[in-house]
Amino acid sequence: MDFLLDWKSMGSLFATIMFFRTIVRDFIPTEVIQALKRFFSYFFTYLQPKMVTILIEEFDITYNNELFDSVQCYLSSKCFSSAQVLKLSKPKDSKNLTFTMDTDQTFEDSFHGSKLNWSFHIVEKKTSNLGYSNSNENRYFQLTFHTRYREMVHSSYFPHIMKEAEIITFKNRERKLYSNRSLGENGRLWSSVPFTHPSTFDTVAMDPFLKNEIKDDLMKFVNRRDFYTRVGRAWKRGYLLYGPPGTGKTSLIASIANFLEFDIYDLELTAVSSNSQLRKLLISTTSKSVIVVEDIDCSLDLSNRNKKKEMNPDDVEKMNINKFMNPGHSSFASTVSLSGVLNFVDGLWSSCGGERLIIFTTNHKEKLDAALLRSGRMDKHINLSFCDIESFKILARNYLEIEEHEIMKEVEEMLGLVKMTPADVAEVFMSCEEDADMGMKNVVEEMKKRLGSMTEEKEEMKKHVEEDLIIEENFEKEEEKMDRAS
Numbered sequence: 001m002d003f004l005l006d007w008k009s010m011g012s013l014f015a016t017i018m019f020f021r022t023i024v025r026d027f028i029p030t031e032v033i034q035a036l037k038r039f040f041s042y043f044f045t046y047l048q049p050k051m052v053t054i055l056i057e058e059f060d061i062t063y064n065n066e067l068f069d070s071v072q073c074y075l076s077s078k079c080f081s082s083a084q085v086l087k088l089s090k091p092k093d094s095k096n097l098t099f100t101m102d103t104d105q106t107f108e109d110s111f112h113g114s115k116l117n118w119s120f121h122i123v124e125k126k127t128s129n130l131g132y133s134n135s136n137e138n139r140y141f142q143l144t145f146h147t148r149y150r151e152m153v154h155s156s157y158f159p160h161i162m163k164e165a166e167i168i169t170f171k172n173r174e175r176k177l178y179s180n181r182s183l184g185e186n187g188r189l190w191s192s193v194p195f196t197h198p199s200t201f202d203t204v205a206m207d208p209f210l211k212n213e214i215k216d217d218l219m220k221f222v223n224r225r226d227f228y229t230r231v232g233r234a235w236k237r238g239y240l241l242y243g244p245p246g247t248g249k250t251s252l253i254a255s256i257a258n259f260l261e262f263d264i265y266d267l268e269l270t271a272v273s274s275n276s277q278l279r280k281l282l283i284s285t286t287s288k289s290v291i292v293v294e295d296i297d298c299s300l301d302l303s304n305r306n307k308k309k310e311m312n313p314d315d316v317e318k319m320n321i322n323k324f325m326n327p328g329h330s331s332f333a334s335t336v337s338l339s340g341v342l343n344f345v346d347g348l349w350s351s352c353g354g355e356r357l358i359i360f361t362t363n364h365k366e367k368l369d370a371a372l373l374r375s376g377r378m379d380k381h382i383n384l385s386f387c388d389i390e391s392f393k394i395l396a397r398n399y400l401e402i403e404e405h406e407i408m409k410e411v412e413e414m415l416g417l418v419k420m421t422p423a424d425v426a427e428v429f430m431s432c433e434e435d436a437d438m439g440m441k442n443v444v445e446e447m448k449k450r451l452g453s454m455t456e457e458k459e460e461m462k463k464h465v466e467e468d469l470i471i472e473e474n475f476e477k478e479e480e481k482m483d484r485a486s
């Protein structure tokens with residue numbers, strides 16, 4: 001019954017509509033109907049939110065779209081919380097797993113209170129081989145947002161995405177240790193392995209004040225990009241680490257690279273044949289890198305800037321061929337000059353604005369040319385010296401896991417009498433297999449042994465001096481006798 005009633009009311013409704021439609025058609029002029037239609041269409045369109053859509057394709061006609069990569073990186077760090085289907089991967093050179101959105105997935109981002117909708121799509125390409133990519137697919141991100149956010153998206157949101165992506169990429173990458181020791185192999189100038197040296201500012205044994213000073217200096221350096229641009233200087237800083245062997249120069253370099261999360265370029269100057277090759281190597285360095293030249297005094301004859309190479313190019317060529325045929329041979333002729341090295345230190349050849357820290361190490365600072373040492377080239381001279389009690393305590397903490405010990409006072413007194421490098425102390429501790437008492441006892445014994453041999457050496461020297469004096473006296477007496485006789 002209800003069913004029948006329903007059908008009846010439907011029929012009467014339909015009849016009423018038809019009746020009104022006829023009245024409207026017959027009695028209202030067409031112009032008024034058109035105007036009403038326009039009004040309603042405008043009214044409903046106005047009520048709907050006005051949206052803007054931006055498409056970010058992976059490849060433009062001729063180039064790889066970097067913004068696509070930035071968006072991908074940015075969204076992969078965000079979409080885990082809300083997207084329903086995600087792809088998981090581990091990119092090369094990255095230490096972290098990466099999530100990416102799957103096809104046709106959507107993600108809502110919010111930025112400064114505005115809602116922004118992202119989706120990811122793949123479509124088949126209609127034309128092929130025109131663009132940068134050889135792939136048959138066109139991958140793109142679609143961003144949809146209200147038109148009132150147009151300006152904000154352009155001026156703030158995209159720059160924010162690019163900055164975030166840069167930070168994420170930087171944090172995710174595996175840092176590299178680059179070395180030019182395999183120069184020439186595989187046609188590459190640098191070979192690289194992930195950088196995993198464990199030395200940090202906590203483990204390196206040195207004066208705590210100096211340590212903090214270095215950290216502050218490094219932080220100031222990396223945060224002063226605008227300053228370097230303003231004053232028109234290359235964004236680089238030069239450190240000279242000097243001191244006896246085994247005092248931690250290499251360990252400090254590793255700590256600095258770990259602290260800044262920079263790559264390390266280990267530049268072997270003796271394997272670089274010319275200034276132009278040095279320039280090529282430098283241009284190939286990436287930003288955020290530490291370029292290290294160890295034992296600069298042994299690398300090249302850098303003591304005199306004006307010294308001219310007298311060898312003619314044919315001799316140089318012959319010697320270099322000889323070196324490659326016989327790697328142990330010492331006659332490899334490098335034409336890298338001091339002025340070439342100074343250009344390198346001055347940042348003249350650095351191709352882009354990224355920050356670079358140049359570190360030279362030497363055991364003999366006095367051998368280096370003053371031009372190399374002046375500030376602006378070597379901005380900071382860091383002296384790493386023999387162990388004092390502060391450095392010793394850091395080593396004891398690292399190797400033996402102790403802060404204090406009953407014979408620490410004796411160690412302090414002994415350190416005032418004998419010279420022990422941190423490497424010497426570390427060596428003794430290494431052999432004690434973390435037995436703190438044995439480590440401390442052995443180190444004191446080692447110091448006493450050294451003190452003993454120092455005393456013996458002194459005695460020996462004293463004896464020699466006394467003998468020389470006696471010989472001299474005898475000689476003078478003989479001369480006097482001969483004078484008197486004549």
Ligand SMILES: Nc1ncnc2c1ncn2[C@@H]1O[C@H](COP(=O)(O)OP(=O)(O)OP(=O)(O)O)[C@@H](O)[C@H]1O
Pocket residue numbers: 203204205206244245246247248249250251252363421422423424426
């Ligand atoms: N200051 C230090 N702090 C911690 N460990 C150190 C320190 N100095 C030396 N060592 C230990 O001694 C070893 C050799 O030190 P390192 O190579 O850093 O010295 P270096 O001054 O660079 O020597 P060289 O001038 O011979 O190259 C390191 O592996 C480290 O274990």
